Amino acid sequence: MRAMVLNKLGPVAQGRAPLDLQDVPMPVPGIGEVLVKVVACGVCHTELDEIEGRMPPPRLPVILGHQVVGWVERFGAGAGPAPLRVGDRVGVAWIYSACGKCGFCLAGKENLCVDFKATGRDANGGYAEYMTVREGFAYRIPDVFSDVEAAPLLCAGAIGYRSIQLTGLKDGSTLGLTGFGASAHLVLMIARHWYPRSKVFVFSRSPEERSFALGLGAAWAGEIGEDAPERLSSIIDTTPAWKPVVEALKNLEPGGRLVINAIRKEDADKDYLSRIDYPFHLWMEKEIKSVANVARSDVREFLELASEIPIRPQVEEFALEDANRALVELKTRKIRGAKVLRISR
Numbered sequence: 001m002r003a004m005v006l007n008k009l010g011p012v013a014q015g016r017a018p019l020d021l022q023d024v025p026m027p028v029p030g031i032g033e034v035l036v037k038v039v040a041c042g043v044c045h046t047e048l049d050e051i052e053g054r055m056p057p058p059r060l061p062v063i064l065g066h067q068v069v070g071w072v073e074r075f076g077a078g079a080g081p082a083p084l085r086v087g088d089r090v091g092v093a094w095i096y097s098a099c100g101k102c103g104f105c106l107a108g109k110e111n112l113c114v115d116f117k118a119t120g121r122d123a124n125g126g127y128a129e130y131m132t133v134r135e136g137f138a139y140r141i142p143d144v145f146s147d148v149e150a151a152p153l154l155c156a157g158a159i160g161y162r163s164i165q166l167t168g169l170k171d172g173s174t175l176g177l178t179g180f181g182a183s184a185h186l187v188l189m190i191a192r193h194w195y196p197r198s199k200v201f202v203f204s205r206s207p208e209e210r211s212f213a214l215g216l217g218a219a220w221a222g223e224i225g226e227d228a229p230e231r232l233s234s235i236i237d238t239t240p241a242w243k244p245v246v247e248a249l250k251n252l253e254p255g256g257r258l259v260i261n262a263i264r265k266e267d268a269d270k271d272y273l274s275r276i277d278y279p280f281h282l283w284m285e286k287e288i289k290s291v292a293n294v295a296r297s298d299v300r301e302f303l304e305l306a307s308e309i310p311i312r313p314q315v316e317e318f319a320l321e322d323a324n325r326a327l328v329e330l331k332t333r334k335i336r337g338a339k340v341l342r343i344s345r
């Protein structure tokens with residue numbers, strides 16, 4: 001089968017091709033697994049963290065991709081034909097597996113599992129024509145979504161859903177979003193649905209993203225570093241940088257919470273952290289919380305919610321062999337909306 005394979009870590013930049021188009025053996029579904037024929041796979045910022053070594057995969061080569069939409073092709077021993085059946089359209093998300101036995105798993109926090117395995121990092125993902133996954137870690141995709149629309153819901157959407165829950169927001173209290181990419185624009189749609197009386201304030205360095213946010217119903221949009229017109233009870237940061245963290249703390253009201261929805265931060269502006277002035281940025285019981293991974297319940301609940309609202313993400317399609325170009329464009333933030341590899345029809 002054809003796959004875009006990560007053989008070597010390095011910077012993602014114009015004129016470099018971090019992934020190689022290769023013909024690799026078809027995966028064979030093991031015990032309890034399904035073989036998925038991949039139709040579409042979203043391109044996520046986390047893939048930049050993997051390729052550039054901020055979160056290197058434990059073994060190379062590996063096939064990236066954790067927003068996978070495809071068809072159940074066949075079952076390994078002990079899997080199927082229920083609840084999934086051959087021919088079902090399913091999604092695979094960042095959570096590839098969890099142990100099911102540790103304290104976190106038993107407490108419903110499988111995203112924090114001591115043996116958490118990520119799709120496209122600890123196991124081969126969806127930048128390929130086929131992949132395998134344990135059947136309990138594949139989700140039926142609601143019919144309202146096209147294949148490419150469903151892909152970004154599986155990561156950007158599911159983790160956005162998790163982050164908005166971690167804010168502890170109540171209807172009527174103010175929400176800020178720093179950065180306005182794939183995840184934040186879905187968070188804005190959830191917030192408008194769940195908390196119709198809450199005003200949403202968006203901070204972005206890009207004028208296009210700011211007008212996109214206003215078009216989706218944000219009450220205000222400004223530059224990162226600007227003072228919001230009101231103090232905010234919670235803020236979700238989806239940027240890879242540090243300046244937005246410091247500037248967000250300034251905009252929080254007493255007792256407010258900043259939720260950092262980033263798996264890794266880049267170090268380029270880390271010295272900005274030294275600007276933190278304790279009484280101004282942190283005192284008055286302000287909190288900082290990070291979001292880690294997703295649980296299967298986040299994915300399932302978000303897919304259901306997204307089909308109800310309905311949320312239709314804006315997507316831009318690339319061919320599998322153009323994955324390198326999609327990654328460069330994601331890094332340089334050329335175009336808004338989610339990037340999705342279209343692998344088959």
Ligand SMILES: [Zn+2]
Pocket residue numbers: 044045046066094155156
């Ligand atoms: Zn992702």
Ligand SMILES: [Zn+2]
Pocket residue numbers: 098099100101102103104105106110113114115
């Ligand atoms: Zn566990």
